[in-house]
Amino acid sequence: MYKKDRFDKLNKALIYVMLFFFSIVSLLPLYWVFSTSMQLSSYEGPEMERPVSYVDSNPPKMYPMGFELYFEHWGDAREAKKAGNLEEAQYHREQMDHIVDNTFSSFVALFQKHDIGKWFFNSFYIAVVVTFGILLLDSMAGYVLAKKRFPGRNIIFWVIISTMMIPGQVTLVPMFIMIRDLGIMDTHWALILPDLSMVFGVFLMRQYMYSIPDELLEASKIDGASEWKTFWTVVLPLAKPGLAALGIFTFMNVWNSFLWPIIVLNNADLYTLPVGLKTLQDANLASFKLLMSGAAIAAIPMIIVFLIFQRYFVKGLTLGGVKE
Amino acid sequence: MEGNKALASTAARDRDLKPPKKPSYNHKRSVWREMKKNYASYLFLLPKLTLFTLFIAFPVVWALVLSFQQYQVNGSFFIGLDNYIAVFQSDAFMEALENTALFTAVTVPFNIISSLVVASLIFPLGKLSQNFFRSAFYLPTVTSMVIIAMVWRWMYNYDFGLFNHILGWFGIEAVNWLGQSSTALWALIIMQCLIPFGVGIIMYLASMGAISNTLYEAATIDGAGAIKKWFYITIPLLKPTTLYLVLLSTIGSFQVFTQIIMMTGGGPDNATETLVHLIYKTGFRDFEFGLAAAQSVVLFLIILVFSVIQFRMLRHDE
Known part of the structure; x- marks a missing residue:
């Protein structure tokens, strides 16, 4: 009896793992629609020579880079402000604005152009x-x-x-x-x-x-x-x-x-x-x-x-x- | 004498017990009277029936007529079977037929079996998980194929696509999925297999709920394991659902169009040409109306054959 119970639990875990895998396959295309729609298409970071686009980068980015970079700049801006470097804080804040604009730029363009x-x-x-x-x-x-x-x-x-x-x-x-x-x-x-x-x-x-x-x-x-x-x-x-x-x-x-x-x-x-x-x-x-x-x-x-x-x-x- | 009397009395009893006799329409005038009495019913039907006649029945008949005609704006004329001969002599049609048949032969069994497996996995779960997974698998079905085709085209992209990237993880070289005739049709087939067959999953779940538990209990007492029960109870009892789903998805698969026009346009080298895409091209790019009508009648006949076979199997079963 004890053994059988354990087997059933294992079975159930296996079922969940399989179903989760299948649902990822099922939902991946839809996820990709939303992820690409908000992907950064033009970003010029601190040590970059020219703006890069993450939309057609190789390898592809698995999630909208703006989300990650926004928080990076947010943290940097706070630190810079704490250190009293207002100019740098201002730079990071501008970057944050740019990231937000760019993330949703294509939605705006679709309605305007x-x-x-x-x-x-x-x-x-x-x-x-x-x-x-x-x-x-x-x-x-x-x-x-x-x-x-x-x-x-x-x-x-x-x-x-x-x-x-x-x-x-x-x-x-x-x-x-x-x-x-x-x-x-x-x-x-x-x-x-x-x-x-x-x-x-x-x-x-x-x-x-x-x-x-x-x-x-x-x-x-x-x-x-x-x-x-x-x-x-x-x-x-x-x-x-x-x-x-x-x-x-x-x-x-x-x-x-x-x-x-x-x-x-x-x-x-x-x-x-x-x-x-x-x-x-x-x-x-x-x-x-x-x-x-x-x-x-x-x-x-x-x-x-x-x-x-x-x-x-x-x-x-x-x-x-x-x-x- | 005795017999007659008995007969008469049964007749009398029947007259008493039976509800009033159904009107028989032998008499022209009584039909007319019935129609007048039920005029409201006809009024209820009238709007739908008018639209149906104008936009379905009439065009269907016209399509048949057109398929025997050379269409011209200022008067079409009959040319016998010429359109049909042209259909079967054209390589493009034969290629489209082959591609569509291959597409159907692979995707329909795969979709049916996978939806049965997924439904079987979901069914024993609790209500909450059942709902969650059902939504996860049905969501792609409510999304327009136009959208799904757009994103798959992007995922199949040679340089930046997700798939070539994933292949890279395993050290496999990038594939030009949609760009070469050897892989294009298979890329579309794989796509169709990986889009969950949401209708199938929901129908199977509903039918599984209708199977009596006592069957499974009896089987358990007899010592049957889960796999055995699945093969000997679940699958046979789901057979009517399976047949219905096969019919539904075969018909749908023979009409595959959106993916083609959005992803490959039938190319490269007709490798992904399908029947409906060919009809679309013949009719609305080349404006060969008679030929397109003949092609669509052939498509209908193919679908009809499948439907009849499957209906017979269904009936035979019951």
Whole structure:
């Protein structure tokens, strides 16, 4: 018994070591984005002939050098002040300011010289509009497909579901021609309308609506509520967890969508973040520090959304995936 | 006589017990009446159905039509199977097909197995550690592939990249990962393998939670060790999840695009050309709409074959 316990403890330690190693591999690229985005790109230390850049130094620096050098200068400045050497203290303080400026310089540049603020806003408002649109349309459709009987219900459902098997690339060319002929090429309508047509949510909401008890719907009907009022005051509140899961996935998909936006957007003012990042990379003028800062700005909102709504991610995956 | 009577009485009982008969739509007028009665349901469906018809159903049909046409702004005309013949005769398409198939054949099994192993390691832990590791492994999945591709390109950089630096620790010479045709595709495959398959891990964790504990208890009594239990209980019972994940990741892998356009552009020498990147190039760089439509229909058929095979396996299992 004693021996077995010790073995289990060893096992557990081994599991933790393995998992920590795997998570480092998993998170390293994201870490590298943030580390490079804040790396010092120009620093002229006390005994240096010319400024060096730690962004493309060989070997690469594993963390933003500014953090280390800032504290070095801070310590030096304090010592110099204690020793009464005000000139040297002043030098160190200037270095500290320079380090702070340089560490965040590419974020400032992205907002001032490039249009990342605009791209961020475009991405954000498109994602919000599509998310709420999808939530409304798909819950309406999912509700009647799950709870009502009417001629054509099954045919409609199966036609919608069968298109889920068709990869999105099939419609690229016809959609391009259509969007062009409708005269909405290079507008945000070209993104919003196709995104609102996605059908995954109909399937998901229909699955979810099944769990709503019929008695509640009948009670509402007996109370004399109209169909719309029943839907709005009874069905939607009960479907909140399903709506949350669908909303988060829709937001994520739209926020990250890439292939279609690079086809229909040409005007830099209308770019979404992923498209903007691609043009930034293509321009070849941008340093890796600048690119990684852009990547960091695009990554942060999704990371925050994920950390806040984690359980809905899990819910959405298992709801959409598990077939019953 | 006796039989008839019994039949009649059952019929009477059924009439009493059964809920009101489902409307049968034999009669045109009764269908019409049902439709009128349920007009609200149609109104609920209308917005989604309109968008669906305009932006999904119609383009799908049009893609099929286009694939048999020579597209011209002032009137396309049918050219039979010429586009399809051109697709299969072009070296670029065959190369793209080979690359995509290799990419899928390596990354899908690797991702499925690694996510199963990681989920199995996470599952027995306490709630807090479970949450921590689940987030650590799912975080790269919520990040846009554009971002991941940008940073990997940087990490693969020949002169300043992280990987060549790490190789240096072991005394291995620097590799021009993305710059030469012998390593470029493998660099992308390695990248795909090292990005955790977050969806897989979460789905496996959920399915493992649904396996009854009594099975494991019985196995313990029979003297089975942890490894044996894993092979004989966990893996077989997770088979439906595994099949679903294989289907999902095969389809996703056949559509690989973002990494390609962000990291290699299909080069060098078409070494990393994939199907979707080729469709993109054919359609929106060369503006060969008919050809691109035919390519995308072929892509759809390939995916369809995989889906049908895997659905059949799934059904056979149940």
